[in-house]
Structure formats: C-alpha cells, structure tokens
Amino acid sequence: MPAGAGCRLAVVLALVCGLGLAPGLVEAQGRRMPGYDIQLEERARFAQRSWLPWVTDVEVWHEKRILGPARHGDPSLVRLRDMEWRIHWNDLRDGGITSAFSVDGGTVFRSEADLRLKHGGRGAPDAVVSHPWVVRLPVGWRMYYQGDQRWPPRAGEAPILRIFSAWSRQGRHYFGEGVRIDLGRATGLARAAHPCVRQLADGTWRMWFSATRLGRGGKPGPSGILGASSEDGLTWRLDRELTIEVAEDPLVFERGGRWVMLARFGLDNVLLLSSPDGVTFSPQAWVEFYDARGLRLSGFTPADVLDAGDGRVRILGVGRNSRGLGLFERHRPIGTHDRNFR
Numbered sequence: 203m204p205a206g207a208g209c210r211l212a213v214v215l216a217l218v219c220g221l222g223l224a225p226g227l228v229e230a231q232g233r234r235m236p237g238y239d240i241q242l243e244e245r246a247r248f249a250q251r252s253w254l255p256w257v258t259d260v261e262v263w264h265e266k267r268i269l270g271p272a273r274h275g276d277p278s279l280v281r282l283r284d285m286e287w288r289i290h291w292n293d294l295r296d297g298g299i300t301s302a303f304s305v306d307g308g309t310v311f312r313s314e315a316d317l318r319l320k321h322g323g324r325g326a327p328d329a330v331v332s333h334p335w336v337v338r339l340p341v342g343w344r345m346y347y348q349g350d351q352r353w354p355p356r357a358g359e360a361p362i363l364r365i366f367s368a369w370s371r372q373g374r375h376y377f378g379e380g381v382r383i384d385l386g387r388a389t390g391l392a393r394a395a396h397p398c399v400r401q402l403a404d405g406t407w408r409m410w411f412s413a414t415r416l417g418r419g420g421k422p423g424p425s426g427i428l429g430a431s432s433e434d435g436l437t438w439r440l441d442r443e444l445t446i447e448v449a450e451d452p453l454v455f456e457r458g459g460r461w462v463m464l465a466r467f468g469l470d471n472v473l474l475l476s477s478p479d480g481v482t483f484s485p486q487a488w489v490e491f492y493d494a495r496g497l498r499l500s501g502f503t504p505a506d507v508l509d510a511g512d513g514r515v516r517i518l519g520v521g522r523n524s525r526g527l528g529l530f531e532r533h534r535p536i537g538t539h540d541r542n543f544r
Contacts, residue, residue: 243470243500250468251488253448259487261474261532263517265494268526269311270302275520276333276396277527279308279506280343280373287311287508288373289518290318290334290345291527297321299334299347308508308529319345319368319376321353327381328366329353333396337435342371344435346382346397346409360422363393365411367436382438383411383430389440390416391428396451399435400480407432408480410463412450425450427465429481445483449473453504454480457515464489464504464517472502491519491530499524 251257270277274291281287285307293300298320302311322328328349335346344367351362365383368376383394393414400408409430415423426444445452449465456462461480467473472491475483491502499521508516508529517530 247468247470250471253468254473254485257473257485257488261487261489263489263491263530263532265492265528266516266531267309267529269308269518269529270527272520272524272526274300274527275505276503277505277518278334278336278345279508279518280336280338282373288314288336290336292332292334293317294330294332298331299345307510314374316374318370318374319347322349322378324353326353327351327364328378330355331366335397335399336373337399337401339369339435342369343373343376344369344379345376346399348395348397361393361395363395365394365397365409379436382436383409383440385413387416387420391426392416392422393425394428398452398454400454400456402480407435408454409438410445410452410454412452413444424448427452427463441481445481446473446475446485451503453506453517455507455509455515466503470500472504491517491521491528493521493523493525493528497523499528 269289270291273295274293277289277291279287279289285305287304287308288301289311290299290301296317298317300313301318302313304311319331321330329352330350331347333348337344346365346367349364349366352359355361364381367379367382369379370376385391385394391413395412397409397411402408409432410427412425413428414425417423424447426447427449429441429445430438432438446465449467451466453464454461461477463475463477463483465473465475472489473485474487474489476486477483491499493499501522502519504517504519506518508518510516514531518527519530520527
C-alpha cells in the first residue's frame with residue numbers, strides 16, 4: 203500500500219461515520235432509506251474508489267447460472283469426491299443452516315433433508331445461526347458460523363455477534379464446540395461475523411472475518427476485516443491490526459501461489475486484494491458483478507469459490523436485486539499471468 207494510505211483511510215473512517223455523505227446514501231440491512239437516489243448512490247460508489255487512487259483496474263464478472271433461491275445467502279461449498287459437492291447455506295425460514303448436494307460437478311444442487319445446524323434459540327449465545335464455512339478435517343468436518351445472541355432479531359436492534367464452530371463426523375449433523383472468536387472491548391472491536399477459514403501449507407489455520415470498530419461511548423462505527431491464526435482450528439490468535447479498513451464479508455482463496463481476497467468495500471463496491479502470505483494484503487482491482495440480464499448487482503457479497511479444475515475460478519454470491527444465488531465467471535482464468543496478481 204502506498205505511503206500516506208493510512209491517512210487516507212482515516213479520512214474514510216470519518217466519511218463513513220456520516221461526516222460527508224449526502225442524505226439518502228446510507229442504507230441499513232439492505233433497505234433503501236428515504237431520499238434514496240440511484241444517481242447519488244452511483245456517484246458515492248465511484249467517489250469511494252478515489253479513497254484508493256492507486257487502484258485503477260476494474261474486473262467484470264458475469265452470472266452463468268442460478269444455483270438456488272436468493273434466500274440461501276452466504277453459502278459454503280465443499281468438495282466431497284470427484285464430481286460430488288455439498289453446499290451449506292443460510293435457511294432462516296427453516297430454522298438454521300441447511301445443505302444441498304451435487305453429483306455433476308456443481309451444475310445442479312438438490313436440497314437435502316433436515317438441518318445441518320439449527321438455531322440455538324432464546325437464551326443461547328448463538329440464538330440465530332448463519333454464514334457457515336465448512337472445512338475438512340482428518341476425521342470429520344468442522345463448520346465455523348456466525349451466531350447472533352438476539353432472539354428474535356428485531357429491526358434497529360444492534361446485533362450481538364460471535365463466531366462459533368461445530369463438528370460432524372459424516373457432514374450431516376453438526377454438534378456445537380463453542381465460541382471461537384469473541385471480540386471484547388479491549389480490542390476496540392465488536393461483532394465478529396462472516397468467517398472465512400483456510401488451512402495453510404504448514405498445517406496451521408488462517409481465518410478472516412468482519413469486525414466493527416467501536417467509537418466513542420462504545421457506539422459501533424465502520425466495519426473492517428480482521429485476521430486470526432490457529433494451530434488447531436479451535437484456539438485463535440487475533441492479528442494486531444485490521445487487514446483492511448471500511449470493508450467486510452471477506453472471501454479468501456489461494457491461486458497461483460498467492461492469496462486472493464474479495465471483500466465488500468464502503469457502501470457498494472467489491473475490492474480485490476492479493477497477498478503472498480495471507481496476512482498482508484494489497485488492493486489490486488475493483489470488481490463488478492452482473493446478472494444474466496446485464497444488470498449490475500448492487501450490494502453484492504462474494505461468498506465462495508467453485509474451482510472445477512479447468513483453470514477457471516467461479517464465484518458464488520448474491521446481491522440485493524439478485525434473482526437467486528448466482529455462479530459467476532470472469533472472462534479469462536485467474537492466475538499468476540494476470541497483472542492483478544503480481
């Protein structure tokens with residue numbers, strides 16, 4: 203990151219806290235506020251890109267097909283064997299996290315019966331469960347997930363978010379293991395959410411997740427992405443500094459010997475970053491996602507990657523105006539030859 207970037211990001215924090223945004227630009231929980239104006243939103247979106255002036259490349263991804271209903275947001279995809287895949291996703295209507303199964307390499311997914319993990323319910327620290335991320339273990343599977351203590355969640359009420367884990371031998375029924383990340387006031391952060399977990403070449407684990415800065419009086423401020431490391435996947439050591447400010451909902455994967463991160467940035471941008479070690483990331487490009495109708499998807503959240511082994515990376519995700527959970531492709535394969543991955 204160029205010199206002076208820290209100062210610019212400090213300005214960003216002030217802007218996001220409401221010291222420079224035109225009325226009607228702020229949205230809450232995907233709901234457009236009074237005074238909303240699409241032209242104002244577009245101007246704000248491009249103005250936010252000027253906060254990282256050295257990032258000038260723009261990537262465009264197009265929707266190839268729909269994998270499921272839009273309500274199945276924030277999916278986690280695992281390869282079982284050969285052409286068999288299982289996708290885990292939010293299913294608040296049915297009471298927790300459910301899954302679907304594919305035998306054709308991820309083209310068609312069929313819903314599986316029963317819940318993989320159900321809401322903890324009233325009084326539980328994970329009263330409402332969502333945002334699963336599943337990893338394979340030598341014996342069984344581990345699911346990391348976001349838990350909200352509120353029951354039921356109410357509009358306008360601040361969420362109480364932590365990251366939990368659960369274990370399953372067969373990958374069908376998961377049993378809770380407890381809290382993995384609980385941000386205390388001493389960190390100046392709160393609301394640990396939306397985990398993404400990868401195992402490194404040395405066998406240790408790396409997690410990236412959303413966190414919220416605490417302002418004066420403990421009031422929540424803008425989000426950022428924080429990293430953590432673990433020897434066993436259960437006890438985590440937080441990084442001292444945020445990976446990136448004013449960003450959230452990280453998706454991280456390895457490609458061409460480097461770590462690639464896609465994250466929501468500001469009000470309505472998606473930012474691509476690259477890292478040699480999974481710790482220090484450098485912004486590389488802005489990313490825009492379009493549906494099959496050619497419409498840009500606002501509020502898009504990149505959720506997971508489908509790598510079918512043919513040299514192409516496919517991104518799963520959903521936006522505010524999505525017709526369903528989409529699978530998106532870039533025009534050419536991501537790899538070390540791409541100048542965005544230098």
